[in-house]
Amino acid sequence: MSLLKITNLVQRFGGLTAVSEFQADIQEGTLNGLIGPNGAGKTTIFNLISGFYVPTEGTIEFDGTIINGKKPHEVTALGIGRTFQNIRLWHDMTVLDNIRLSQHYHLQYSLSGAIFRSRQYYKREQEIKEEALKLLDIFGLKDKADEFPKNLPYGIQRRVEIARALSVQPKLLLLDEPAAGLSSTDVVDLIDHIKWIHENFDITILMIEHQMQVIMNLCEHIKVLDFGKTIAEGNPEEIQKNPQVIKAYLGDEGDIYA
Amino acid sequence: MEKIRQNLFIVSLGAGVLVILLLAATGAIDLYVQTFIMFMGVNIIFATSLSIVNGYMGEFSCGHAGFMAVGAYVASVLTVIMFTPNKLTGVPLLPPSLSIVLFPVIILIGGVVAAFAGLLVAIPSFKTRDDYLAIITIAVNFIIVTLINNMAVIGGSRGFMGMRKVIYTMTDVFQFPYMLFWVITFAIFTVFIIRRFVSSIYGKGIIAIKQDEVAAEIMSIDTNKMKLVAFMLSSGLAGVAGGLFAHVIGYVNPGSFSILKSTEALVMVYMAGMGSLGGSVISAILFTLLLELLRPFQILKWVIIPLLLILLMQFRPEGLMGDKELPDFFPKLKKFYKFK
Amino acid sequence: MFTSLLQNVINALQWGSFYSMIALGYCLVYGVLRLINFAHGDIFMVAAYLGFIFITFLFKYVFAGGAVSGWLVLAITLPVVMFFTSLLGVFIERVAYRPLREKGAHRLYVVITALMVGLVLENGNLALFGASSRKFPAIIQRSVLSFGGLHITNLKVLVIIAALVTFAFLQMVVNRTKIGMAMRAISYDKFAIPLMGIPVNKVIVFTFILGSSLAAVAGVLFGMSYPVLDPYMGMIIGWKAFIAAVVGGIGDIKGAFLGGFLLGFIEILIVSFFSSNLKDLIAFLILLIILVIKPTGFYGVAKSTKI
Numbered sequence: 032m033s034l035l036k037i038t039n040l041v042q043r044f045g046g047l048t049a050v051s052e053f054q055a056d057i058q059e060g061t062l063n064g065l066i067g068p069n070g071a072g073k074t075t076i077f078n079l080i081s082g083f084y085v086p087t088e089g090t091i092e093f094d095g096t097i098i099n100g101k102k103p104h105e106v107t108a109l110g111i112g113r114t115f116q117n118i119r120l121w122h123d124m125t126v127l128d129n130i131r132l133s134q135h136y137h138l139q140y141s142l143s144g145a146i147f148r149s150r151q152y153y154k155r156e157q158e159i160k161e162e163a164l165k166l167l168d169i170f171g172l173k174d175k176a177d178e179f180p181k182n183l184p185y186g187i188q189r190r191v192e193i194a195r196a197l198s199v200q201p202k203l204l205l206l207d208e209p210a211a212g213l214s215s216t217d218v219v220d221l222i223d224h225i226k227w228i229h230e231n232f233d234i235t236i237l238m239i240e241h242q243m244q245v246i247m248n249l250c251e252h253i254k255v256l257d258f259g260k261t262i263a264e265g266n267p268e269e270i271q272k273n274p275q276v277i278k279a280y281l282g283d284e285g286d287i288y289a
Numbered sequence: 290m291e292k293i294r295q296n297l298f299i300v301s302l303g304a305g306v307l308v309i310l311l312l313a314a315t316g317a318i319d320l321y322v323q324t325f326i327m328f329m330g331v332n333i334i335f336a337t338s339l340s341i342v343n344g345y346m347g348e349f350s351c352g353h354a355g356f357m358a359v360g361a362y363v364a365s366v367l368t369v370i371m372f373t374p375n376k377l378t379g380v381p382l383l384p385p386s387l388s389i390v391l392f393p394v395i396i397l398i399g400g401v402v403a404a405f406a407g408l409l410v411a412i413p414s415f416k417t418r419d420d421y422l423a424i425i426t427i428a429v430n431f432i433i434v435t436l437i438n439n440m441a442v443i444g445g446s447r448g449f450m451g452m453r454k455v456i457y458t459m460t461d462v463f464q465f466p467y468m469l470f471w472v473i474t475f476a477i478f479t480v481f482i483i484r485r486f487v488s489s490i491y492g493k494g495i496i497a498i499k500q501d502e503v504a505a506e507i508m509s510i511d512t513n514k515m516k517l518v519a520f521m522l523s524s525g526l527a528g529v530a531g532g533l534f535a536h537v538i539g540y541v542n543p544g545s546f547s548i549l550k551s552t553e554a555l556v557m558v559y560m561a562g563m564g565s566l567g568g569s570v571i572s573a574i575l576f577t578l579l580l581e582l583l584r585p586f587q588i589l590k591w592v593i594i595p596l597l598l599i600l601l602m603q604f605r606p607e608g609l610m611g612d613k614e615l616p617d618f619f620p621k622l623k624k625f626y627k628f629k
Numbered sequence: 630m631f632t633s634l635l636q637n638v639i640n641a642l643q644w645g646s647f648y649s650m651i652a653l654g655y656c657l658v659y660g661v662l663r664l665i666n667f668a669h670g671d672i673f674m675v676a677a678y679l680g681f682i683f684i685t686f687l688f689k690y691v692f693a694g695g696a697v698s699g700w701l702v703l704a705i706t707l708p709v710v711m712f713f714t715s716l717l718g719v720f721i722e723r724v725a726y727r728p729l730r731e732k733g734a735h736r737l738y739v740v741i742t743a744l745m746v747g748l749v750l751e752n753g754n755l756a757l758f759g760a761s762s763r764k765f766p767a768i769i770q771r772s773v774l775s776f777g778g779l780h781i782t783n784l785k786v787l788v789i790i791a792a793l794v795t796f797a798f799l800q801m802v803v804n805r806t807k808i809g810m811a812m813r814a815i816s817y818d819k820f821a822i823p824l825m826g827i828p829v830n831k832v833i834v835f836t837f838i839l840g841s842s843l844a845a846v847a848g849v850l851f852g853m854s855y856p857v858l859d860p861y862m863g864m865i866i867g868w869k870a871f872i873a874a875v876v877g878g879i880g881d882i883k884g885a886f887l888g889g890f891l892l893g894f895i896e897i898l899i900v901s902f903f904s905s906n907l908k909d910l911i912a913f914l915i916l917l918i919i920l921v922i923k924p925t926g927f928y929g930v931a932k933s934t935k936i
Binding site (some may be wrong): 343349367412413416419420421423424425427428429431432435436438439517548555556559562588589591592594595596598599602603606608 | 665725741744751753909913916920924925
Binding site (some may be wrong): 081083101103104107108113115120121122123124128131132133134135136138140141145146148152155156159195199206268269 | 440482485486490491492493494496497498500501503504505506507508509510511513518522612
């Protein structure tokens with residue numbers, strides 16, 4: 032079943048066309064990759080899906096609802112979690128708070144509940160805390176619950192950010208360069224980790240990545256962008272052999288793994 | 290026993306308030322000290338309410354006195370026309386003795402109107418941040434003050450008075466230090482509300498906005514709504530401070546809510562440290578104390594205080610308490626007060 | 630009708646010139662340091678007082694008795710006041726702002742410090758000179774130039790020319806000189822610039838000298854045009870000039886300059902068509918509406934956050 036269906040997506044910034052005629056049909060439960068040289072429009076597509084930009088043309092349909100024009104927090108509440116290229120944790124808040132705050136969309140109490148401490152308030156705060164701790168436990172981060180992200184090593188920060196994205200209980204997870212800035216051993220861990228998430232959380236994943244090792248190991252389906260246009264798509268083997276992809280990455284000749 | 294110890298703070302706070310009220314009612318502490326305590330209370334509300342926006346949400350609102358003015362004028366005009374003979378309606382609209390019951394309600398109405406005035410800043414804040422928003426807050430402060438200046442009905446630049454008589458209608462029924470009671474009650478109430486707000490997951494949304502607005506939005510926080518709530522809560526409480534201030538002094542004029550008054554609030558919040566509620570309370574108390582102690586120096590007072598603050602900044606560039614609360618400095622305090 | 634309109638335009642130009650010259654000072658410091666230098670309006674006030682003191686001194690001891698050209702007095706006064714005002718500006722930056730910057734204090738703490746410096750200057754002055762306002766000595770004989778029904782005093786011409794000249798000078802410094810390039814560079818990237826071998830602190834000191842000298846010119850001319858000085862004169866005019874700078878687009882000299890004139894025009898037009906009581910109210914409402922519609926002002930560039 033199709034979870035995310037993007038038709039004729041176009042995004043222009045002034046005279047620049049960042050994304051043109053982008054199509055995608057992402058099936059539920061699949062692991063997808065989006066690759067392309069710098070400035071190809073990959074992150075722009077993520078920003079369009081998550082609601083930071085309103086597309087110039089085209090539609091984005093998620094789980095049966097048209098989501099273009101919706102605010103990011105509304106899109107998130109519908110079930111799309113996301114991480115960022117440069118980690119965007121709340122660095123002066125504990126790891127536990129980072130996870131807890133992402134339950135904002137279904138708090139079920141509001142200002143008066145918070146001030147008068149309604150029964151619902153206690154119930155929800157308790158539930159949210161338990162769920163958050165459970166999630167941290169699954170991610171092996173329980174001992175980090177009271178630490179500030181800024182004091183944690185980069186690899187752990189990445190992991191916290193992924194955990195935070197999962198805490199909104201998304202159906203679709205968008206990972207923007209999860210391997211950026213990681214050491215080679217961390218990258219190997221990350222690949223296992225994403226595989227494990229994909230299997231255990233019953234989730235669809237769309238990821239942007241520059242490290243071919245990650246993409247080729249994980250993704251069943253890959254799309255290649257260059258200058259806002261889709262130049263190729265297919266499974267890893269097809270992409271590796273595609274002459275246009277090789278050209279986009281390396282100029283006229285060479286090997287993707289070079 | 291355990292329960293009593295954990296609530297020792299609340300018990301002692303209540304006892305303290307009771308003692309002050311008793312002393313005031315019997316005349317053991319004179320009007321001068323009472324007025325001083327009331328100024329302290331008003332300043333606590335004024336400072337802590339600004340700390341919602343400037344401390345926790347990380348915006349730079351410099352026009353807080355404007356909202357105080359709205360609350361002050363709305364509450365004053367209401368109490369005066371409701372309970373005393375006046376120029377606007379001639380006879381009081383309600384039986385004067387009702388003032389005992391309705392006084393706090395009217396103060397709250399002043400707060401609600403001020404909260405709506407807060408929309409003047411809250412709505413631009415959806416699109417604007419940082420210094421540009423700061424300018425909007427300054428402009429709003431100027432607009433509110435000049436607007437009152439031009440409203441001849443409520444006295445214009447000459448000011449508005451008659452609140453003293455409102456207090457007399459209350460004491461005529463029953464002798465009691467009403468203002469002292471209400472100022473202390475509202476001050477405690479304010480700190481309590483803000484503490485509960487910023488410690489709930491709901492209210493922590495504004496701290497998330499301060500630290501990373503993009504992340505807040507993507508993690509399902511409705512940032513516009515949270516800004517609206519924060520600005521309205523902040524300006525509403527400033528309005529409460531204004532209503533009380535007007536009735537403590539018995540007279541208001543637009544000049545007392547100028548940018549200079551807003552600066553006082555800024556001083557208290559940043560002296561405390563951004564994001565420390567306890568700090569704001571302490572610095573409001575210190576600031577009021579300092580103003581009183583330096584009174585003999587007259588105008589030099591306003592040279593000494595800024596100089597002290599400049600010095601403080603040099604030694605503690607994060608303010609007195611940074612973003613920490615009292616128990617972070619004195620862990621033993623936790624024993625006596627369990628925050629719920 | 631037409632002449633009265635033209636007369637108003639000239640008044641607005643003169644009034645706007647003051648706002649512009651002060652706004653430029655805010656803009657310079659903001660452009661380089663991202664610091665709203667709230668003390669700037671008070672530096673302008675101090676400059677006016679310095680002019681007053683120095684001219685009084687000149688008449689009492691140097692030119693006592695002898696008839697002397699007012700232009701000569703002005704020519705001596707301006708550089709002296711500019712020098713001392715710059716000294717004050719640099720002193721403030723050195724003692725109050727720089728240590729905070731170096732300690733890595735939160736940006737807003739520097740802003741609060743600037744507010745406090747402003748208070749010290751205002752009230753220090755009040756303590757020193759008392760509450761009674763001072764009269765700025767008339768050094769230049771006012772003469773009225775008439776064109777048809779239009780009357781312009783020589784002072785008005787002087788003020789408008791001064792504003793234009795300072796603007797042209799600043800444009801040249803910022804856009805054509807090496808140190809101007811360094812100023813622009815610092816505003817782009819505080820961290821990389823020291824690595825390029827640019828002496829950041831020297832550039833900042835230079836910025837303060839420029840800004841304070843501008844305030845000095847504005848202060849002396851203001852004293853000559855509206856000869857009543859009081860310690861709070863810098864505060865209101867300073868806040869207004871700053872808002873004007875933002876409406877024009879702070880961070881761009883052109884924006885601040887035009888913003889100042891815009892505010893001048895708005896105020897003069899309100900005064901001549903409505904009433905002077907409503908001046909501030911309507912002026913601020915207009916500025917607020919402009920800011921809500923275009924938050925970065927006319928020439929400002931929105932800093933977009935990269936996601």
